[in-house]
Amino acid sequence: MSSAMLYVLVAAGLFGIGVYGLIIAGHLLRKLFAINIMGNAIFVLMVAASAPLDGRPDAVPQALVLTGIVIAVSATAFALALMVQLYRVTGQASLEQDPDGDD
């Protein structure tokens, strides 16, 4: 098994864990963790895809991943703030009881 294959398998595993967590978790914090794990799986895959063939890694995917991490951090911060506000207003940090927007 080549080392690139290892990275791809790790990425696939992480992505699977993320999707599973996103669907199963009730608490919003867990859902956010799951989304972050999915994101990290993609970052691993993108870095692996830029692995050096001739000893010189491709800089573009590295730059993309770096930007991606910045976006993931800010999106997570935003989501956490929204979650706190939701908790303050409704008293719960999950989406389970949804009145279907009727009231």
Add this chain to the structure above:
Amino acid sequence: MTEALLAALVFLPVLGACLLLLAPASWRAAILLVVTVPLPFCLLPLTVLIADAGLFEMALAGHPAPLGIRWRLDALSLLILWLNVSLMILVGLAASARFAPASVEGLRFWPLWLLLAAGIHALLLSADLFNLYVTLELVTLAGIGLIATGGSGAALRAAMRYLLLALMASLLYLLGVGLVYAEAGTLDLYQLGEALEPGLLSATALVLMLAGLLVKSAVFPLHAWLPAAHGNAPGPVSALLSAIVVKVSIYIIWRLWFWTAGDWQLPAPGLLLGLLGGGAILYGSALALVQKRLKMVVAYSTVAQLGYLMLIFPLSNLLAWQAAGYHLVAHGLAKAALFVAAGNILVSLGSDRLRRLAGLDQRLPMDVFTLALASVSLMGLPPSGGFVGKWLFLQAAYEQGAWGWMALIALGGLLAAAYLFRVLALTCFHPRSHGHSTRLREPPTLASLAGLLLALAAIGLGFASAPILGLLEAAWPGAMAP
């Protein structure tokens, strides 16, 4: 000079958003004026340029693709830029009555509003798949922040649900972008047309990107987040979300489909996307018919009307392209008018339950008139802008002998008439007008006037079809293909 105008479209709103957060409260109204009023004047010379040259490209900071990021303005981007700037100004007028710039609510609202505008403008100009991801995130986060300014539990819950789905959708898109780069070695939207060969990896990448974008644009059956989010946001926010925010994801799908994968010959996936659109039209309309709240009717109508934008994939000729582009603009104006009027009614009645609307035509004549005018365009009655879009769709289907699609388009119009007439009938025909007992807060004249202007624009679009159809013809990618 042109570079400066394009930069102004994106950076003027960003600058305004930053200044709003720093400046004293009494300056905020002036800052808002200074950063929004020049936007249409930036677009005017660009329109002349595109009418002459058809295309303008620039490499940001002088770095050429594939390493650098390009901006590219063509007729399609220009048309949607015009739509966005008009909406920002007209819906902004309505919003200014509700969120006074000097107030605390105003401080929460307007920076997000300007960031949303900047994000949409950057998205429409960008020619780089990863840059599109960044701008899409900017648009989504600003949009969700705006929904949350509604403040109610329902609005926050809808915002949270939208956020989770949107983040997941962005990740699918990002995964696709990563695969595209691994395969083609470039992310330039227009170079990919040649660099990306059809194959298993590139097809997977495109499917992932499409899936993410379909969630973001709430195309049936991935629309579940939309009605709650658009129905619970403040009126002006719903207007922007329905009129433009969901459309920019569809804009990226068009770009990927007709530019990146332009010569791939994909009749079966095209048919599938068209069927999703058909499902959206039928399902969205059916649910709009049974809603109890005005804003939910309008939100489900958005689900239905977005379906038309997918019909371009199976029909796929110049006429259908013009129809889809025209529908995008006409629906944007009409839907914004509907949501602004619905928001005004909600604020003045304290509720937008349909049975409370009885007798409202005498008490809020201007808002109900706006509702009726916008409905005319949404149903596709002549001489409105909505009529031109649907008529072109019918013509495109007729030319190809696609009777199934013709029936679907006609049925969609009929269903739209049904759910909109239901609202108008409950409002205007009131033998025992029990709405009168409740107290009413007059909505601000400015907000009603802004809604009326939007509705008039949606109708007037039916009289000004030639220049828009010309722009769309110039943007049709089929003409460029060898």
